Each structure stands twice: as structure tokens, then as C-alpha cells.
Amino acid sequence: MPTKGSPTLTILQAASLKTLPWLIHGVSTRLGGSSKAYGGAALNLGFTRHDARAAVENNRATFLKNLGATRNRHPWPLVILRQIHSDLIHHVSEPPETMLTGDGLVTSTPGILLAIQTADCLPVILADGKRHAVGVFHSGWRGTLKRIVEKGVGEMRRCFGTLPRDLKAFIGPGVHACCYQVGQEVRDKFESQFDYAAALFHETKETGDIHEKYPLLFLTARAPGHSVLPKKIFLDLVKANRYQLIAAGVPRRNIAASPLCTSCRVDLLFSYRAEKGVTGRLLGVAGIRPKA
Numbered sequence: 001m002p003t004k005g006s007p008t009l010t011i012l013q014a015a016s017l018k019t020l021p022w023l024i025h026g027v028s029t030r031l032g033g034s035s036k037a038y039g040g041a042a043l044n045l046g047f048t049r050h051d052a053r054a055a056v057e058n059n060r061a062t063f064l065k066n067l068g069a070t071r072n073r074h075p076w077p078l079v080i081l082r083q084i085h086s087d088l089i090h091h092v093s094e095p096p097e098t099m100l101t102g103d104g105l106v107t108s109t110p111g112i113l114l115a116i117q118t119a120d121c122l123p124v125i126l127a128d129g130k131r132h133a134v135g136v137f138h139s140g141w142r143g144t145l146k147r148i149v150e151k152g153v154g155e156m157r158r159c160f161g162t163l164p165r166d167l168k169a170f171i172g173p174g175v176h177a178c179c180y181q182v183g184q185e186v187r188d189k190f191e192s193q194f195d196y197a198a199a200l201f202h203e204t205k206e207t208g209d210i211h212e213k214y215p216l217l218f219l220t221a222r223a224p225g226h227s228v229l230p231k232k233i234f235l236d237l238v239k240a241n242r243y244q245l246i247a248a249g250v251p252r253r254n255i256a257a258s259p260l261c262t263s264c265r266v267d268l269l270f271s272y273r274a275e276k277g278v279t280g281r282l283l284g285v286a287g288i289r290p291k292a
Contacts, residue, residue, distance in 0.1 A: 008032035009043060009066050010268070014125075014170035014256040023127050023134065024069050024113070025286040027172040027258070029268050032066075033059040038270070038280045046117045046281025060283075069113050069287055076113045076287060079105060083117060083138050087146035089155045103143050104152050106135040108160050110290040115283045119272040120262050122174035122237055123284025124149050126156060126167050126250075133160040134286040141182065144240050145189055153248035164249030169256065172284045173269055176261035177202065177236035187233055190240075200240050203231040 009032025017025050033043030037050040043059050044051050064075040077095035081102050088102030093109050105114040114136045116123045121140035126149075128134070137143070137152045149169075156162035190197040238257050245255050262271040262282075270279040 008041070009062065011063075011067060012173065012258060012260070014168075016168050016254065016256050017125070017127055017170055020127055020129055020168070022132055022289050023286065024067060024289060025125050025127065025134075025170065026067055027123055027170075027284045028063055028282045030270050030280060030282075031268065033062065035059060035280060038275075038278075042280055044270070044280030045283040046119075048280060050278060051280065063283065064113065067113075067285070069285075071111065071290065076111055078113050078115055078285075079107075080115045080117065080283075081105065081138070085138075085140055085142035087143065087148045087151055089135075089137070089148070089152055091155070091159045103138040104135065104148055104155070105137075106133065106152070106156050106159055108133040108288070110288040113285050113287040115285045117281040117283060118172070118174060118262075119270040119279050119281050120175040120180075122241055123172040123282070124152070124241060125170040125172065125284060125286045126152060127169075127286065128156060128160060128162040128166050129168060130166045131160050131162055132288055133162055134288060136284055136286050139237070139241055141186055141235060141237065144237060144244070145193060147193075147244055149241050150244040150248045153245065153250060165251055167245075167250045168254045169245050169250055171238055171241055171255070171257040173258040173260035173262055173265075173282075174237060175263045175271065175273060176238060177234050179261055179263035179273070180235050180237060181232050182235045184233060186235060190235075194240075194243075196243055200236050200243075202234050202236075204234070205231045 010029045011026040013026045030042050035042040035044040035055045069076040086103050089104030090100050092107045116136045116138040124137040126135040135152050262269045263274040
């Protein structure tokens, strides 16, 4: 996956989206910032309770500069939501006076940078190559269940006349199926909504010498007698969002996904789960370059 930035600051980008000369896009990492709260020079881009506001503001300015989202040495307006794990999507034509609430943003206005904050949930970026419009979406399991990216494609069609076949999509880094353990209630919710839900989950059970030698240690005392501990259930959010994009009409070949799992790669990314809530925030962003 292509990256850009200074030797320390790293921005993740999709090769397919880099072919659009009018588009600025990327997902930040934790490298190359000035925050001290999360293990040294961290590029935390969210106003968290552990970090200093001045450090985050400096990080955001550095990020936008490295991304190229500046004009006459001034950073573009950054539009960030108060995210609530919803399917609310806002059409933005100018920077709002107050922070919007929701989990998706779309625009066709040049010089505005749309942003989604993540630390395990997926940032999803859509770009209409013909109509020069973009969208960014925050997709955790709740947003995925509410079909936010599928609705995002529909919202871009409503606002800009976007045809799904003209869209290119980038599913950024998030917690992957290797690490995203969920409860049976989450699987039940997905099975009630999607006929392909079975393909989104896998189960594992702990095995090893100690399990074979002392099997009674790994049994429950649940009535009417001992029973085997329940299996662990894992959800594949990337696959779920890919399926939604395809269902909305986006060609499979136009969908790129980061191979990076936030929980596995805390050296590079922030993970709320792996770091037990004491972590920073990544930004997934997209914007349209103004005409010269």
C-alpha cells in the first residue's frame, strides 16, 4: 500500500485512488507527531482526555501539511463529526459553524477536508471519478449493521448523481477478523439483517497440551452438568463492508482494503481494544483539490 509523508510521519493511501489527480485522501498512522501521552512522538489527531489540546492541534497541522491539504500556506477547513455509531450522513457544501453529529460526510465542494476518527472501527473513503465528489464513513459493527457505506453510496447518488460503477473505494485499517472477537448477540443481529452473515463470522476454541492434559479445567459448571466452554466468535468487518459496497453496485475491482489490523499493529496504528481505551485517534480523510 503506498504511503506518503516525511521519514517519520506516514500516511496510508490506496493506489487506485492515487490515480485521481483531483483527489486528496489518506489515513494517518501514529508515527511522526508531537503527542507524549501515547508512547512518545505520537500523531494523535483526536481530542482525547489523555492528550494536550495544543499537541493535537499541532499534529493536525502537520498531518494536513504532509497530506498537501493547504492553500497559500493555510490548511484546508477540516470537517470532523461527533461520531455516534449511526447511519447519519451529512452533505457538506461549506464548513459547518458547529460540529455535526453522525458518522458519514459527503461533498463535491473543493478545498474542504472530510474526516473520520477511528481507533479500531473502519474508515471508508469513496470517490466518484466522473463527478468529482467524495464521501467518508465511520463503520464499526453498529454502523455496518445499519449499512452506513451502502447508504453512503445512495446518498452520493442523491446529492451528486453518482453512479456506483464510477466509484472507487478504500477500506482503511481497522480491527480485522483475526482479533475482532464479538458476542453471540452481535452475530444474531447480523444474521437477522444479511443473508450472507454466515460468511462474516468464524469460530475458534482454545487448544493445546494443557487443554488435553487437564480438560476439566476448561469446562463450565453450568446446569445440568459440566459443559465445554463456548467457542470464541470473530467478525470480519472488512468483508462485511466490501459486501455492502458490492451490493450497492460498486465494482469489486474498484474496492481496495488495507491489510493492516489495528489490534495487531499498535506499533503503527492506534487500537482502542488492544490498548484498553488509552489510545489516540487516526483520521481517514478525503477532499477535492481546488482548480488552479
